[in-house]
Amino acid sequence: MFNQETDPANQASSLYDGRNDPQFRTPYVDIEEWREAPVRHRYVHGGFEGTETRFSFYFPDKEVYKGRFFQPVYPVQGSENASQSHIDGVDDKIGFAVSSGSYLVETNMGGASPDITLVYRASAAVANYSRVKAVEYFGPHRPYGYIYGGSGGGFKTISFMENTTGIWDGAVPFVIGTPVAIPNVFTARVHAMRLLWDKFPSILDAIEPGGSGDMYAGLNEEEREALEEVTKMGFPPRAWFAYKEIGDGALTVLSPHVMNLDPAYFEEFWTVPGYLGADPDSSAAKARLRHKTVVTEVIWPRSERRSGADSSTKMGVDEAWKMLTAAADTIPSFRLANAPAADAYLQGAYIKILSGEAAGVKIPLGKIDGDVATIGSAFGFFASLDSLARVKAGDEIAVDNSDYLALQTYHRHQVPTPDYAVWDQFRDERGEPIYPQRPLQVGPMVAYGGAGSLQSGRYEGRMIVVQTLMDESAFPWQADWYRSKAKEHLGDRMDDRFRLWYVDHALHADDSSNNVLDALHIVSYVPVLHQALLDLSDWVERGIAPPSNTRYEVKDGQVIVPPTAAERQGIQPVIRLTANGGERADVGIGEAVRFEAKIEAPPNTGRIVSAAWDFEGEATFPIEGTIVYENEEGSQAVVRATHSFSKPGTYFPVLRAGSSRNGDSEDLYTQVLNLCRVRVVVK
Incomplete structure (x- = not known):
């Protein structure tokens, strides 16, 4: 339906420069003041008359200004003040920009609108007007913009880079998807999670250091197929350590959208051969729930405002979708005549009203506690909140998970063009899909x-992409x-216009506080993002080429990188961390274990400046490591320690280390981290 080769928004002849856009002729400023927190800056807030577009600018002192701005682009149109909710540590966008001599630009991207071009037009108008204010404060110049x-x-x-000209000089997109990512990355993940939930401990043990390496051991045929399918789709197996926390991502929010676009699928899945649900012996058919009961009481809670921060400012890549689920402050729950069985699969289920004034309404289920069913959230549902008032005691309902089960294998029926090789597992030897295909591609x-x-690869300026391996x-x-x-667009100019850096041991979220999830497995990639912005500005403004691309290969959906930094x-x-010389050590209680970590930064990327140990799984890294440098540049180092364990058990000691381009051990915003784990079995 959307062809990126013919999409006019991607054609050079229609690039937007914003110079004569009548929608953004009259800017205004309603707040202009100096603020001292999180760092000293001049705060400017305003908008454009006759529009919903709003902006915030954060300018540094003139003495430190270097003639550029950074402009974060959030997943959904929301708050122009989002950075004010993240002012601690490495996540502080204002502090990073100001400390690097840049000003920060934020916008709500025009707010909600049916005009899909507004997101980049409004953002461009804000960027252009920020230059007007910068000239007012700092004198005549054209600030570089990123x-x-x-x-x-x-x-x-x-999209902004590919559809505009003369607005931004460069970009750092990070943790990016493709036009066919949604909902397919989530459906494949949830299908595997439903089948493998009880097997994840053994899967994880196999792939942890010192494990067997065979994550398929002990799985039955269906479980093995599910794990192989999601792995070939690209899910990184090491990320399963967080299976209890990652859930279904945005799938619950997306499911009503898919239902609206392709409603026939949710019937055909259960009736047409070739779909998993049509097989009565399939796990989907066995997990299907259509539990009918009666509402015996509608429970309306007391009217209470939610406490905590304004959700409109939570704009991180893992939080932004939740803005779409904002509802009234109070919603009811339902007491049921009888609840589904305790082991019923309730994830993603709906409450379907079968009788009474609200007959036909579908309500996402939150959870069932005893005989009380609470209401969950899903995009598109809360437009019908008024329908809840029509639900009465005595109404017949069904708790039904059919739609959510159907959605879990939707990716099998969305086989795209051949350049998406991860779908080869669903193609036969002639390249044809082996499963029935839907009449439309939802992802694009x-x-x-x-x-x-849609992404075309055609853009002006320079770009550094940051992606994580987990x-x-x-x-x-x-x-x-x-x-x-x-590459198709740039050809021989690729090395002068594009970089791709992969970051190991990092998940999707761009909020370092999420590392409390398991600091023993992951690090924040935000320092890499910050360094990319600084390197990008040097590349554009001074012609200093950034470090090389990460070298890698893609095999069966997995990105594989070489083992050493030089490669x-x-x-x-x-x-590279060892315990008694290997990735596993079997020892007795009180027996000293020798740990050695060899740390190497890639060429011309800085000096090793930090190292910390966590031996007992505390996730606090309480012991500072002693760094012994092995070369003059400080890019190669070794850290050694001994430790003994007083209790039997299996431990995974971790060393976390960081490098800094300027060799600064106090570097807050750009100290690039990594970690390594080993296994110690104490008997």
Whole structure:
């Protein structure tokens, strides 16, 4: 339906420069003041008359200003003050921009609108007007401008670059998807989670250091097929350590959207041969729930305002979708005459009203506690909140998970063009799909609607893409797909216009506080993002080429990188940790274990400046490591320690280390981290 080769928004002849857009002729400022927190800056807030477009600018003192701005692009149109909710540590966008001599630009991207071009037109208008204010404060000049955004904001960042001219000089899209990512990355993940939930402990044990390496051991045929399917789709197996926390991502929010676009699928899945649900012996058919009961009481809670921060400011790549689920402050729950069985599969289920004034209404189920069913959230549902008032005691309902089960294998019926090799597992030897196909591709429709165009690889300026190797939502291969599109456009100019850096041991979220999920497995990629912005500005403004691309290969959906920093390149240091000389040590209680970590930063990316140990699984890294440098540049180092364990058990000691381009151990915003784990079995 949306062809990126013919999409007019992607054609050079229609690039938007914003100079004569009548919608943005009259800017205004309603707040202009100096603020001292999180760092000293001049705050400017305003908008454009006759529009919903709003902006915030954060200018540094004139003495430190370097003639540029950074502009974050968020996954959904929301708050122009989002950065004010993240002012601690490495996540502080205002502090990073100001400390680097730049000003920060934020906008709500025009707010909600049916005009899909508004997101980049409004953002361009704000960027242009920020230059007017910069000249007013700092004197005549043209500030360089750089945009950056992750996940849905990555779609937008690329769209902005591909659809405009003369606005931004460069971009750093991060944790990006492809036009066919949604909902397919989530459906494949949830299908595997339903079948493998009880097997994840053994899967994880196999792939942890010192494990068997065979994550398929002990799985039955259906479980093995599910794990192989999602792995070939690109889900990084190491990310399963967070299976209890990652859930279904945005799938619950997306499911009503798919239902609206392709309603026939949810009937055909259960009736037409070739779909999993049509097989009565399938796990989907066995997990299907259509539990009929009666509402015995509608429970309306007391009217209470939610406490906590304004959700409109939570704009991180893992939080932004939740804005779409905002509802009234109070909603009812239902007491049921009888509840489904305790072991029923309730994830993603709906409450379907079968009788009474609200007959026909579908309500997402939250959970069932005893005989009380609470209401969940899903995009598109809360427009019908008024219908809840019509639900009465005595109404017949059904708790039904049919639609959610059907959605879990939707990706099998969305086989795209051959350049998406992860779908080869669903093609026969002639390249034809082995499963029935739907009449439309949902992914490109969602991507187009959210960003205003589909990625083509045609852009002006320079770009550094940052992608993580353990991304559970934007599978790592998707950055390579965009690299291939950029290569088609740039050809021999590729090395002068594009970089792709992979970051190991990082998930999808761009909020470092999420590392409390398991700091023993992951690090924040935000320092890499910050360094990319600084390197990008040097590249554009001074002609200093950034470090090389990460070297990698894509095999069966998995991005595989070389084992050493010299081979891998990019900008993240690489650690090789051993316990008694190997990745596993079997010892007795009180027996000293010798740990040695060799740390190497890629060429010309800085000095090793930090190292910390966590031996007992505390996730606090309480012991500072002693760094012994092995070369003059400080890019190669070794850290050694001994430790004994007082209790039996299996431990996974971790060393976390960081490098800094300027060799600064106090570097807050750009200290690039990595970690390495080993196994110690104490008997």
